[in-house]
Amino acid sequence: MIGGLLLGSIGKIGFINFYMDDKVLQVLRTLCLEIFLAIVGLRYGYGVVDAITGSGLVFAVVAFICGLIALLSGFLVGRYVMKMNYVLLSGAICGGMTNTTGMGTLLDVLGSDDAATGYGATFPFAVIGMVLFSILMRFVLG
Numbered sequence: 001m002i003g004g005l006l007l008g009s010i011g012k013i014g015f016i017n018f019y020m021d022d023k024v025l026q027v028l029r030t031l032c033l034e035i036f037l038a039i040v041g042l043r044y045g046y047g048v049v050d051a052i053t054g055s056g057l058v059f060a061v062v063a064f065i066c067g068l069i070a071l072l073s074g075f076l077v078g079r080y081v082m083k084m085n086y087v088l089l090s091g092a093i094c095g096g097m098t099n100t101t102g103m104g105t106l107l108d109v110l111g112s113d114d115a116a117t118g119y120g121a122t123f124p125f126a127v128i129g130m131v132l133f134s135i136l137m138r139f140v141l142g
Contacts, residue, residue: 022113033104070097091118096126 007018052060071093078089087110094103095118103119 029104029107033100037101067097087112087114088118091115091120092122093118095119095122098123098126098130 011018050056074093074096075089078084078092079086084092090106091103091114094100094106094115103115106115107113
């Protein structure tokens with residue numbers, strides 16, 4: 001990843017061009033997102049029905065409400081308190097929730113890659129935070 005960033009910032013060495021056409025990048029992004037979703041769906045999709053039946057339904061409703069509150073509060077604070085651009089804010093919210101499918105949908109709806117800046121800025125911190133929180137919960141709950 002670091003090599004790709006460095007070569008992309010250089011741009012060109014001799015006859016070798018490190019820039020990719022936007023159409024090629026769009027096809028690669030769509031293909032990779034679809035492969036990712038297919039793998040996750042095939043691996044864990046069958047367990048969704050089993051997890052939601054019974055007491056799992058209560059957890060699903062509580063998770064939905066918590067997610068909705070987090071999304072709305074993040075949007076309201078970002079948009080009206082911090083006066084952020086809604087495109088960057090939408091990408092940042094997707095990154096903060098580590099929601100790759102939401103980011104893919106957002107890019108398709110907007111028709112541009114502008115939201116990827118907000119997503120890319122928040123996604124690594126969200127992943128690190130989730131890992132650290134999981135480790136902390138492991139120690140607390142024992």
